[in-house]
Amino acid sequence: MNERLKVVALGELLIDFTEYGQSLQGNPVLEANPGGAPCNVLSMMKKLGDDVHFVGKVGDDFFGHFLAERLGKLGIGTEYLSFDLAAHTTLAFVHNHPDGEREFGFYRNEQADTRLDVGDVPLQLIREADLFHFGTLSMTHPQAKQATRLVVDTARENGVPVSFDPNLRLALWQQEEDARKAFAYGMERCDILKISDNEILWYTGEADLERAAAKLRREFPTIRLMVLSKGKDGSSAYWKGPAGKDIAVSEPAFLREDTIDTTGAGDTFGACIFHFALQYGLEDLNEKKLRFMLRFAGAAASIVTSRKGALSVMPEQEEVEKILQGSESRSKQ
Numbered sequence: 264m265n266e267r268l269k270v271v272a273l274g275e276l277l278i279d280f281t282e283y284g285q286s287l288q289g290n291p292v293l294e295a296n297p298g299g300a301p302c303n304v305l306s307m308m309k310k311l312g313d314d315v316h317f318v319g320k321v322g323d324d325f326f327g328h329f330l331a332e333r334l335g336k337l338g339i340g341t342e343y344l345s346f347d348l349a350a351h352t353t354l355a356f357v358h359n360h361p362d363g364e365r366e367f368g369f370y371r372n373e374q375a376d377t378r379l380d381v382g383d384v385p386l387q388l389i390r391e392a393d394l395f396h397f398g399t400l401s402m403t404h405p406q407a408k409q410a411t412r413l414v415v416d417t418a419r420e421n422g423v424p425v426s427f428d429p430n431l432r433l434a435l436w437q438q439e440e441d442a443r444k445a446f447a448y449g450m451e452r453c454d455i456l457k458i459s460d461n462e463i464l465w466y467t468g469e470a471d472l473e474r475a476a477a478k479l480r481r482e483f484p485t486i487r488l489m490v491l492s493k494g495k496d497g498s499s500a501y502w503k504g505p506a507g508k509d510i511a512v513s514e515p516a517f518l519r520e521d522t523i524d525t526t527g528a529g530d531t532f533g534a535c536i537f538h539f540a541l542q543y544g545l546e547d548l549n550e551k552k553l554r555f556m557l558r559f560a561g562a563a564a565s566i567v568t569s570r571k572g573a574l575s576v577m578p579e580q581e582e583v584e585k586i587l588q589g590s591e592s593r594s595k596q
Contacts, residue, residue, distance in 0.1 A: 267312060268308075268313045268394060269313075269315075269392050269393045269394075270305065270308050270313050270314065270315045270316070270392065270393060270394045270395075270396065271315075271318060271392045271394070271395050271396070272304055272305050272315070272318070272396040272397065273318040273384070273397050273411060273414055274301035274319060274400055275301065275400045276297075276301070276317065276321055276330050276353075277298055277299045277352060277376065278295050278296065278297065278326050278330070278353070278355065279295075279296045279357050279573070280294070280295055280354065280355065280357065281294050281296055281357045281571060282294075282359060293356070295329075296526075296572035297330050297333045297572070297574040298355065298526070298527070298573055298574055299574070300398050300400070300430045300529075300530050301317065301396060301398060302317055302319075302574055303527045303534070303573045303574050304534040305317055305534075306339065306534075306573075306574045307530070307534035307535065307538075307577045307578075308538050309337060309338045309577075310577050310578065310580060311534075311580055312580075315338070315339050315340060316340035316342070316343065316392075317334060317340060317344055318379075318383070318385065318388075318414070319343075319344055319345070319376055320344070320346070320375045320378055320379045321344065321346060321352045321353075322346070322347055322351040322352040322374070323346040323348045324351055326354070327346055327351075327352040327375065328346075330352065333574070333575060337574070343388065345379070349378075350374050350378055351375060352374065353369065353371045353375065354370040354371075355370075355371075356369075357526055359525075369432070369435055371435060376400075376401070377403065377406065378404075378406055378407065379401065379406065379410045380407075380410055381409055381410045384410050384413060384414050389417045390417065390421045392418070392423050393424070394426060395415070395418040395425050395426070397411060397425075397449070398427065398428050398429060398449070399430060399431070399449060400430055400432060402448070412448075415452055424541065424545065425452060425453045425455070426453060426454065426455040426457065427450065427452070427456050427457070428457045428458070428530070428533050429445075429446050429449060429450075429458060429466075431459075431461070431462045431465060446466050450482075450483040450486065451485070453486060454485075454487045454488070454545060455487065455488045455536070455545070456483075456486050456489045457490045457536055457537075458490070458492070459493075459529055460491065460494060460496070463476065463479060472491065476491055476501060484503070486503065487545045488500065488501070488502050488503070488545060488548070489501045490532075490536050490557070490560075492529055492532050492533075492564075495518060496516065497516040497557075497561065498513065498514055498516070498532070498560070498561060499513040499514075499557075500513075500553045500556065500557055502548045502553060504548070510548070510550055512554050512557065513557075514558050514561060516561055517562050517564075517590070519565050519568060519569055521569045522565075522568040523570070524570070524571055524572070525568050526573050527567050527572070527573020527574065528564040529564070530573060531560070531564045531573070531578075532561065532563065532564040533560075534560075534563075534577075535556065535560035535564075535583075536556055536560050539555070539559065543556075558590075562583045562587050563577075563578055565586070566583065566586070
């Protein structure tokens with residue numbers, strides 16, 4: 264369980280401006296938190312002992328260099344992080360509603376991450392990886408889309424497992440149908456899919472999560488492991504076993520009274536799934552392993568919800584194990 268896996272992720276790296284109280288004048292105070300789903304995933308996988316590398320582009324500006332410095336401090340490989348002299352780093356503004364839902368506002372019209380080029384991607388690094396991870400946001404603009412598809416093709420041609428988290432943000436797409444096509448592209452080519460309840464309902468049009476999951480598994484039979492995160496309702500895992508020996512399991516969520524921000528919780532959850540799926544191997548999963556993955560991932564995600572930001576506050580493995588041990592102790596009482 265201690266083997267270092269080489270994980271490469273491609274996509275957006277940005278600043279999440281999150282609310283941090285009010286000024287003396289009653290104005291909202293915003294904190295600049297490093298963010299972006301692919302790097303959130305890498306940050307958690309680094310905590311689990313993996314060798315992680317990021318491929319992307321930021322602006323040659325204050326925020327771009329701040330992000331590069333932060334990734335370096337977190338142990339995320341930045342040798343293939345490019346700086347764009349002609350575009351700024353993407354900014355996102357996150358508003359948390361009282362019911363826990365989040366509202367995003369993006370400043371991302373032709374920003375640096377959308378300008379990733381095929382010449383920026385390290386194909387040899389991809390060929391040597393144990394896992395390649397991506398989402399849909401690197402496909403909202405033609406140039407980065409072409410680079411993303413080149414890397415996905417390279418991974419698949421070299422037998423590198425691919426994980427995919429759609430990360431639905433409709434505001435970043437000119438046409439909703441383009442987002443739907445990007446979803447389908449990723450699901451057709453991934454081995455491991457992490458998808459949320461709102462995403463699967465949007466894509467399938469089904470009102471029931473189990474029917475939606477079944478529909479997705481029929482449409483994309485090459486997915487070996489699909490994990491569905493359901494927020495406060497927990498999570499489910501669906502594994503495609505040999506000779507039709509499929510397994511489906513579900514686990515409840517780890518709910519906390521000190522939850523303050525759910526940003527990054529889904530990325531934390533997915534990172535844990537990807538790590539343990541690779542450690543166990545996609546050919547040799549069983550109910551016990553699937554349940555452990557869901558529980559570990561759920562516990563890790565719960566910790567992140569009690570902290571501001573995401574990328575810089577991922578939990579240590581020992582913190583997650585402590586929550587799991589506490590839960591097991593309570594269940595025996």
